[in-house]
Amino acid sequence: xxxxxxxxxxxxxxxxxxxxxxxxxxxxxxxHHRIKEAILDARLAPGSRLPGSRALAEALSISRxxxxxxYDLLAAEGYVQPDRQGTRVAALSRPAxxxxxxxxxxxxxxxxxxxxxxxxxxxxxxxxxxADGGVTLRPGVPALSHFPLAAWxxxxxxxxxxxxxAALGYGDPLGEPALRASIARHLGVARGVRCEPSQVxxxxxxxxxxxxxxRLLSNPGDTAxxxxxxYRGAKAAMHAGDLRIVPMRVDADGLxxxxxxxxxxxxxxxxxxxxxxxxxxxxxTAARRxxxxxxxxxxxxxxxxxxxxxxxxxxxESIGAMQGLVTQAPVLYVGTFSKTMxxxxxxxxxxxxxxxxxxxxxxxxxxxxxxxxxEQLALAEFIxxxxxxxxLGRMRxxxxxxxxxxxxxxxxxxxxxxxxxxxxxGLHLTVxxxxxxxxxxxxxxxxxxxxxxxxxxxxxxxxxAGDNGLVLGYGNTSAELFAPLVHRLSQLIQAAEMS
Ligand SMILES: Cc1ncc(COP(=O)(O)O)c(C=O)c1O
Numbered sequence: 001x002x003x004x005x006x007x008x009x010x011x012x013x014x015x016x017x018x019x020x021x022x023x024x025x026x027x028x029x030x031x032h033h034r035i036k037e038a039i040l041d042a043r044l045a046p047g048s049r050l051p052g053s054r055a056l057a058e059a060l061s062i063s064r065x066x067x068x069x070x071y072d073l074l075a076a077e078g079y080v081q082p083d084r085q086g087t088r089v090a091a092l093s094r095p096a097x098x099x100x101x102x103x104x105x106x107x108x109x110x111x112x113x114x115x116x117x118x119x120x121x122x123x124x125x126x127x128x129x130x131a132d133g134g135v136t137l138r139p140g141v142p143a144l145s146h147f148p149l150a151a152w153x154x155x156x157x158x159x160x161x162x163x164x165x166a167a168l169g170y171g172d173p174l175g176e177p178a179l180r181a182s183i184a185r186h187l188g189v190a191r192g193v194r195c196e197p198s199q200v201x202x203x204x205x206x207x208x209x210x211x212x213x214x215r216l217l218s219n220p221g222d223t224a225x226x227x228x229x230x231y232r233g234a235k236a237a238m239h240a241g242d243l244r245i246v247p248m249r250v251d252a253d254g255l256x257x258x259x260x261x262x263x264x265x266x267x268x269x270x271x272x273x274x275x276x277x278x279x280x281x282x283x284x285t286a287a288r289r290x291x292x293x294x295x296x297x298x299x300x301x302x303x304x305x306x307x308x309x310x311x312x313x314x315x316x317e318s319i320g321a322m323q324g325l326v327t328q329a330p331v332l333y334v335g336t337f338s339k340t341m342x343x344x345x346x347x348x349x350x351x352x353x354x355x356x357x358x359x360x361x362x363x364x365x366x367x368x369x370x371x372x373x374x375e376q377l378a379l380a381e382f383i384x385x386x387x388x389x390x391x392l393g394r395m396r397x398x399x400x401x402x403x404x405x406x407x408x409x410x411x412x413x414x415x416x417x418x419x420x421x422x423x424x425x426g427l428h429l430t431v432x433x434x435x436x437x438x439x440x441x442x443x444x445x446x447x448x449x450x451x452x453x454x455x456x457x458x459x460x461x462x463x464x465a466g467d468n469g470l471v472l473g474y475g476n477t478s479a480e481l482f483a484p485l486v487h488r489l490s491q492l493i494q495a496a497e498m499s
Contacts (some may be wrong), residue, residue: 009051009059012043018060027062031070039079039089046091050080119239136485138452139279139428139473142339143398148391152378155387159377167377171370174361175202175349178380183335183349186383191307192320193333199357201350201364202376205343206308206336207233209350213269213304213332214241215367216360222268227255229459229467231278231306234271243269247461250277254284257292266299275310275319279430279459279471281422289322296330303331309339309426311392314400316424323351332356337379339427339475340392347372347379399427402474402482409482414490418469427475430456432466433493439468441496442489449488 018030025033038044050056053067060067071087074080080087159167174180180200187193203209210233218224220242226235228247238245246265249256255272270292274284284292296303305322313319323333336348352360382388403423410420410431421430433439439455446453456469470489477485 009055012038027066028069032073044089046089048089050087116239116242120236135450135452136477137472139454139471141476143476147342155378155382159374167373171373173365173368173370176376179376182380182383192324194324195351199352203348203350204346205348206334209334209348210234210237217302218268223265224269225267226271228461252282254282262295267301270303273306274322276426293329305331306334308336311340312396312399313425402479405479406474406482409486413486428471428473430471432469435465435468436498437493442493445492
């Protein structure tokens with residue numbers, strides 16, 4: 001039998017003495033790290049032998065046990081393999097050089113990230129507000145300082161006390177049964193939605209509900225109709241599902257779908273905000289709602305109804321949800337607590353049609369994990385105890401007053417031609433401006449003053465000349481600020497005028 005002579009100590013392991021200072025990492029860890037790095041850099045070649053433990057211990061003036069312990073750990077991790085003649089470096093495939101975000105090393109054409117992400121354009125608005133929360137007129141934000149935080153904290157405390165440590169474990173993948181039941185009851189009364197708790201899935205805000213609709217009901221390449229101008233989050237969800245987006249124009253009666261649209265590009269999914277079109281504020285008329293439902297039934301399409309802020313009705317009778325208009329409507333109803341409670345709660349829901357809910361139950365239970373259980377239980381109690389309705393009532397009055405004050409400030413201080421749209425419900429007004437006042441430029445200038453309206457053109461998929469204006473959120477801005485803010489905006493708009 002031939003024996004291999006013991007390996008000499010390679011220079012790479014002797015480059016520097018190990019750090020024996022009291023505060024330094026343990027010797028064994030330092031040695032393990034040094035050998036591992038040398039293996040990963042191929043300075044110790046695959047198949048080469050490590051020096052014997054005695055020789056290495058002597059060369060580094062450390063104990064033999066330290067070397068053996070480092071070798072044992074390297075062997076456990078698979079970097080080396082002990083054999084009868086000592087210890088050999090394992091044959092490892094070398095990791096490639098770090099790749100840039102978009103391309104693989106020298107092969108410039110192969111994208112690293114999914115190509116579909118290229119369709120998701122960055123917003124012109126900062127997604128994270130200033131640390132002091134001091135942005136004004138930002139759309140979509142409810143009155144944060146008016147939320148009954150102390151009552152909510154007590155509710156969460158109660159939920160923790162009642163549910164105890166058992167609720168630290170996974171919950172029902174579709175959401176806490178108590179919350180699903182509360183939502184089903186609330187929607188029936190407040191929005192005319194017809195559903196059983198078993199049809200309700202609790203989601204991480206409306207955004208996850210939209211993503212779920214895409215995942216559950218479409219295949220890559222399918223066609224999705226999306227309102228234009230429309231909600232950016234919906235477009236992102238559709239793009240993320242590799243759908244072919246068809247922009248659908250919107251007028252004062254909501255989404256326009258012609259017979260030609262149904263024939264030439266029949267959709268798999270239709271995204272709409274029928275009760276308060278975002279951002280124009282239009283209401284989809286009853287005739288168009290019924291036609292959309294009938295056509296969707298005919299073509300096997302699904303309507304995603306995003307009812308994001310309808311609880312805050314300011315004028316006339318509440319407009320019921322499309323979902324409850326006819327039985328068995330092919331409608332997936334999406335709702336959120338981002339406006340009615342607060343956005344960072346990240347709680348929303350999806351109401352599936354009855355047949356779909358039954359068919360998808362098993363898949364959903366595999367796909368989802370139940371969490372945020374104490375918050376869900378606290379929210380169920382918040383609804384059942386009547387606190388939710390009272391909070392909605394207070395906020396409805398507050399937003400009505402704020403909208404009125406904003407309208408007055410516009411009348412008094414916006415000294416140029418404009419048209420206000422929407423406002424029958426919700427937290428924003430859309431102000432259309434003549435094309436000579438470019439909305440993106442105005443919004444950018446306004447940000448420097450802590451004013452954050454959204455440019456209307458930023459909501460458009462295929463911007464048309466009229467898609468120019470500002471979406472003004474009044475939810476989280478005090479009424480007394482409107483006059484100076486609109487005065488400033490008026491100056492900025494005039495300064496941005498194109499000659
Ligand atoms: C049209 C629309 N849908 C939904 C949402 C809420 O989304 P989420 O529940 O993910 O916060 C918003 C928020 O601004 C919105 O404007």
